[in-house]
Amino acid sequence: MDEFDLTGRTAVVTGGSRGIGRAIAHGLAEAGADVAPLSRSREDVATVAAEVEERGRDSTVATCDVTEADDVREAFDAVRDALGPIDVVVNNAGVNPDGALGRPEDVSDDDFGFVEDVNLGGAFTCARVAAEDLHERGGSVVNVASVGGLVGLPRQHPYVASKHGLVGLTKSMALDWAPDVRVNCVAPGYVVTDLTEDLAENETLAASIRERTPLDRFAEPEEIAGPVVFLASDAASYVTGTTLVADGGWTAR
Template sequence: MRFKDKVAIVTGGGSGIGEGAVRRLHREGATVVIADIRPEAAQAVADDLGDPARAIVREVNVLDNEALAALVDESAARFGRLDLLVNNAGMGSFGKVTQIDLAHWREVMAVDVESVFWASRTAIPHLEKTRGAIVNVASASGVAADYGFAAYNAAKAAVINLTRAMAIDHAPLVRVNAVSPGLTRTPLAVGLLDNPDVMAAYDGVLPMGRAAETSEIAAAIAFLGSDDASYVNGHNLVVDGGMTAHTGQPNFSRILGDASHLDQAESAFRG
C-alpha cells in the first residue's frame, strides 16, 4: 500500500497505459483522479473499480491549458493534497517531415509536450507541499528514431529531456522521472499489433518476443511515483523488453547458429 492516503492524477487514464496506472495506484491505496478527453472511458474504469470515493472522473482535453490547470488545482483543493502527477495522455503520429504539415506538427507538440509542461507547471507548487513526484510517459521512440515517426520522435525526446530539466530544477522537493514504454498492448498500438506484416517485422526486434502488457508499464510508473524511488530523480526508465538494448546488427545467433555451431560461427565471423 505505497499510496495509502495519497492523491494522484493520471491524464489519459481512461484507456491503455493510463488505465493500467490508475488500476495499480488505486490498488496500492491512492485516491486517483482519472482525467481523460473521453469521460465515458474514464467512467467505465471508475465503475469497474467500484470505489467512487477513491476513483474520480474528470473530463479534460490536455490541449486546453485552462482546463488542465483547473483539473490540477481543483483536484488538490478537493482532496487537500496532491502527491503524484502522471502525465500520460499523448498522441501518436506517422510521417516524415516532408509528409506532415505544420498544423499536425503543432498538434503533436501540444498534446505530447506542451501538456506535460503546463500540467507540471501547475502541479509543482502543490507537489512541493507533499514532497511529491511527477512521472511522464515518454516512449522508446524518444530514445532513438523510427522510420516515418518524425514528430513523435521529436516530441517524446523533448519529454525525456524536459523530465531531466524539471528534475534538477525542482529537487529536492519534487522528484521528476519518465517511463519510456516500447510496444505495449493498448488501443493506440492496435494498428501495429493487428498488422501481421508489422508483427512479422518485429520478430527478432523484441527480445521478449511479445508486446508489453499495460500492467507492466504501470508497475514502473508506480515504482517511480512511490517512496521506493525516493532517490531516483531525472531518470528515464525504458520498459521495452530490451528492444533498444539492441545495436540493430543482424541476429548472428539465429543466422550462424548457437553453441552447437560455434566453430562455424567463429569462422564466419573471421571471414
C-alpha cells in the same frame, strides 16, 4: 514492501481513460492511492473512476484537454476539491495521428504542432499546474515517453520529437525541482493498446518487432503500470531525472 505503499496520496493520470493510462490508474489504486483519471471523454473517465473505487480507493470524474492551460487548472482544482492536494502527476496523455506520419515533407505544420502540444506541452502544463502541491507535499511527477524518445523511428517525426523532448524535460525539471519533487520518466516499448492495434494486426510488422524484442512479445498495459508505481513511490526515493525503459529489451540491440 511499505515503500511501495501510496496510501494517503492523491494521483492524477492524464490520458487515463484507456490503455496504458487506465492500467496506471488501476496500479496506483492497488498501491493505495486515490486516483483521478483525466481525459477529454467524461464517459470514459467515469468508467475508470468507478474501477478505481472498486479497488477500495476514492476517485472523481473530471475532464481535461491538456493543451489548454485553463482547462487543466479547472480539472486539477476539481481533483483537489474531491480528493485533496495532489501528490503524484502521471503525464500519460499522448497522440500519434495518421496525419503526423510520413516523410518530413509530408507532415503539415498543424499536425506537427498538435502532437507537440499534447505530448510535450501538455506534460509541461500539467506539472506546472500541480507544482505548489507537489513542492509542499514532496510529490512526484512521472512522464510517460516511449522508446521513440530514445531512438529514431522512421515516418514518426512529430511523435519522436515530442518524446525526445519529454525525456529532456524530465531531466531539466528534475534539476530545478530537487530536492522537494522527484521527476522521472518511463519509456515503454511496443504495448498492446488501441494505438498499436493496426500494427499488431500486421503480421509482418508485428513479427519483426517481436524478433527484435528479446522477450519476444508486445507488453500488456499492466506491465507499464508497475514501473510507474515504483517511480511514484518511496521505493524510488533516491531516483530523479532518470528514464526507466520498459521495452522487453528492444533498445538493447
